Amino acid sequence: MDIATVNALPYEDFVDILGNVVEKCPIITAAVWSGRPFLSLAALEAAISEFIDALPESGKEGILRCHPDLAGRDLQSGSLTRESHEEQAGSGMNALNSGEASRMARLNQEYKERFGFPFVICARMNDKENILRQLSARCQNERAVERACGIEEVKKICHLRLQSIVLTDNKL
Numbered sequence: 317m318d319i320a321t322v323n324a325l326p327y328e329d330f331v332d333i334l335g336n337v338v339e340k341c342p343i344i345t346a347a348v349w350s351g352r353p354f355l356s357l358a359a360l361e362a363a364i365s366e367f368i369d370a371l372p373e374s375g376k377e378g379i380l381r382c383h384p385d386l387a388g389r390d391l392q393s394g395s396l397t398r399e400s401h402e403e404q405a406g407s408g409m410n411a412l413n414s415g416e417a418s419r420m421a422r423l424n425q426e427y428k429e430r431f432g433f434p435f436v437i438c439a440r441m442n443d444k445e446n447i448l449r450q451l452s453a454r455c456q457n458e459r460a461v462e463r464a465c466g467i468e469e470v471k472k473i474c475h476l477r478l479q480s481i482v483l484t485d486n487k488l
């Protein structure tokens with residue numbers, strides 16, 4: 317689908333197709349629809365970023381809280397969104413050995429207790445070793461730093477999800 321097709325979508329279809337570019341936050345997609353027409357995919361992505369940046373800190377934390385844990389309950393029970401499942405499987409989250417799995421569970425829990433929101437990282441840009449290393453390191457951050465860090469990762473995830481739906485000019 318190219319950007320002209322995206323711009324022509326009624327809002328129901330726009331939200332159906334693009335509603336999970338930020339995990340379980342279709343309200344963001346629904347909000348930016350009114351900014352059409354977007355000149356490019358980059359312009360649509362910028363509108364999403366601006367919407368997120370304008371939220372109060374509680375709203376940004378809310379976005380983080382909509383994300384499933386990496387290698388967590390939803391992966392085990394098969395209840396991840398399709399996008400999240402592909403991302404987690406791609407980075408080896410469903411193939412952790414028992415030592416890695418228990419380390420991931422312990423650090424995820426420690427992180428959530430410290431910050432009140434889950435650890436978020438763009439799984440498609442990292443392998444499991446890197447994810448575990450980052451999780452451990454980021455547990456030491458200040459809450460405000462970590463909130464900003466998580467939101468930057470949400471934007472990376474969004475960037476890749478948008479690219480898999482909307483053709484960029486060089487793919488036309």
Ligand SMILES: NC(=O)N[C@H]1NC(=O)NC1=O
Pocket residue numbers: 339383384385386399400401403404434435436437438439440473
């Ligand atoms: N917690 C977390 O980072 N979740 C995710 N990361 C990602 O790339 N997809 C997710 O669902």
